[in-house]
Amino acid sequence: MPLPSKFSDLILIHHNPVKGSDTQPTADSLRRLSIVSTDSDYELIHFDEPHHIPQIEAQDTTSDDHDNASTASDDSHISLTPAFYHHHISPYGRRYHGFQSACSYILPNDPPEQDREDLLHLVALDLTYGRHFLAPIGDNLNKILDLGCGTGKWTVEVADKFQFAKVVGVDLSPIQPVMSPENVEWWIDDVEDEEENFFETEGHDYDFVHARHLLPMVADPTGIIRKCFDHLNQGGWIETQDLHPQIKSDDNSIPAKEGYLPGQFMDLANIAWAHAGTDYRITPQIGGMMKEAGFVNVTCRRFRVPLGPWPRHERMKNLGNLMKAATEGLVPAIMATPAMRKCFDEDEIKELQEGCKKAMGDSKIHGYVIMYFWYGQKPPAVGYGGPSVM
Incomplete structure (x- = not known):
C-alpha cells in the first residue's frame, strides 16, 4: 500500500539544512528540497579492526508474533539540579521538553515516547548480550557521563555496576526516576546551547562518556564530540550507540520502496529531522568525527537488528519484535512534527501507521536496520599501561 501519490516524492532531503527556521515547509517546498540519497553518500569508516556483521537466519514459516516490554526503575537517592523543568504541549497532543525554541531535538518526552526509549534500551542490551558498553574502559572509573540519558535506564544500571563512581545523566527532559542510586546525579540542560550549557559548569574530568541515539539528533555532532574530548581525562573513552535509518534485507525480500511503507516512513523521518537542522544518516560517519576530534x-x-518477527531463532525473533514495537512508536512521534502535519491529515497518518505495522509483521519480509557502536579513546598520558578489558 503506497503513500498518497502527492507525497511519494518526499525522499531523503538535506545535506546543509538551516537550523532554527521559523517557516514550516509546505509539500511543494519539501519537494523542491528533495534529493535521492543512497549508501554511496557515506563511507563506512572502520578503524583498527574491521568487523563482519553476521546474517540473521529467517524462519521457515510465517508468523505474526509480536512482543511488548515494560519498564522498571530503581533505588534510593536523587540529586537533581534545577534548570528547565516545564514542558511544552503541541497542538497535536504530544508533550515536549522545555527547550523547544532553543534546540533541534524534535521527539516528544511523554509516556509513549518514554516507553519507546525503554524498548530501544532493551534492543541495545539484547544485541550485546547484556553489555552496557563495548569500549574497554577498565574497572577503575571515577566519573561517568551519560549524554542524552532519557529515562535514565542506562545511567542507573551503570551506576549499580560502578558503585564507587559518580554517574551523571544529562537530558533535555526531567523524566528520570525519582529514586535512584546515591552515586547518580541528574542534570536537565541543552548541551547544544553555545552560550551556557552543562559542559561549561559540570562537564569536566570524565573517564567515560556514553551517548546513545544522541549525535544524529543534534545540529552539530562534531561540536559535541569535541566537547567530550575536551572534558575527558587522558586515557578516557567515548562510546556512541546509534541506529542507521535505512531498512535493508539480504535476500531482496523487501518490496520496491513505493510498495513498502516502513521504507517510505524512514524517508519521511529523515525529512522531519532535516527540517530541524539534523541528519540522522550520519551514523556511519561518527568514527571519522571522533578521529578528527x-x-x-x-x-x-x-549489528543487524531485525525489524519484525521473521528470524528463525528465538533471541533474534524477540529482538525483531522489540524493534518493530519501537518503530511503531516512532511513526506517530515523527508524524506529529510540524513538517509532517503540514503535509498529512489524520486519515493519512492513520493509514501510514496501520500500513507500517502490517508490513513489519509480515514474516516473509526479512528487513533489518544496522546499529553502530563507535568508541574511541582520548590519547593516554605518557607511560599509561593500557586498560583492563572487561
Whole structure:
C-alpha cells in the first residue's frame, strides 16, 4: 500500500539544512528540497579492526508474533539540579521538553515516547548480550557521563555496576526516576546551547562518556564530540550507540520502496529531522568525527537488528519484535512534527501507521536496520599501561 501519490516524492532531503527556521515547509517546498540519497553518500569508516556483521537466519514459516516490554526503575537517592523543568504541549497532543525554541531535538518526552526509549534500551542490551558498553574502559572509573540519558535506564544500571563512581545523566527532559542510586546525579540542560550549557559548569574530568541515539539528533555532532574530548581525562573513552535509518534485507525480500511503507516512513523521518537542522544518516560517519576530534583507538561494531518477527531463532525473533514495537512508536512521534502535519491529515497518518505495522509483521519480509557502536579513546598520558578489558 503506497503513500498518497502527492507525497511519494518526499525522499531523503538535506545535506546543509538551516537550523532554527521559523517557516514550516509546505509539500511543494519539501519537494523542491528533495534529493535521492543512497549508501554511496557515506563511507563506512572502520578503524583498527574491521568487523563482519553476521546474517540473521529467517524462519521457515510465517508468523505474526509480536512482543511488548515494560519498564522498571530503581533505588534510593536523587540529586537533581534545577534548570528547565516545564514542558511544552503541541497542538497535536504530544508533550515536549522545555527547550523547544532553543534546540533541534524534535521527539516528544511523554509516556509513549518514554516507553519507546525503554524498548530501544532493551534492543541495545539484547544485541550485546547484556553489555552496557563495548569500549574497554577498565574497572577503575571515577566519573561517568551519560549524554542524552532519557529515562535514565542506562545511567542507573551503570551506576549499580560502578558503585564507587559518580554517574551523571544529562537530558533535555526531567523524566528520570525519582529514586535512584546515591552515586547518580541528574542534570536537565541543552548541551547544544553555545552560550551556557552543562559542559561549561559540570562537564569536566570524565573517564567515560556514553551517548546513545544522541549525535544524529543534534545540529552539530562534531561540536559535541569535541566537547567530550575536551572534558575527558587522558586515557578516557567515548562510546556512541546509534541506529542507521535505512531498512535493508539480504535476500531482496523487501518490496520496491513505493510498495513498502516502513521504507517510505524512514524517508519521511529523515525529512522531519532535516527540517530541524539534523541528519540522522550520519551514523556511519561518527568514527571519522571522533578521529578528527583527536580520539585514537577508534573502533566500530555493527549489528543487524531485525525489524519484525521473521528470524528463525528465538533471541533474534524477540529482538525483531522489540524493534518493530519501537518503530511503531516512532511513526506517530515523527508524524506529529510540524513538517509532517503540514503535509498529512489524520486519515493519512492513520493509514501510514496501520500500513507500517502490517508490513513489519509480515514474516516473509526479512528487513533489518544496522546499529553502530563507535568508541574511541582520548590519547593516554605518557607511560599509561593500557586498560583492563572487561
